[in-house]
Amino acid sequence: MRLHGGVDSALDTAREWAERAVDPCASLPPSPATDALRDGPAVLLASLGA
Numbered sequence: 001m002r003l004h005g006g007v008d009s010a011l012d013t014a015r016e017w018a019e020r021a022v023d024p025c026a027s028l029p030p031s032p033a034t035d036a037l038r039d040g041p042a043v044l045l046a047s048l049g050a
Contacts, residue, residue: 018044022042
């Protein structure tokens with residue numbers, strides 16, 4: 001799978017969805033929960049080395 005680009009493609013798709021998920025958080029009031037929703041996707045992707 002890695003040799004054929006499947007993993008890279010999956011990570012690219014995950015990055016796209018993570019960016020989409022963060023945008024709506026801008027309209028939420030500041031709170032620890034909002035911070036987690038906003039920062040969570042980037043932290044997850046970073047843990048995968050993406």
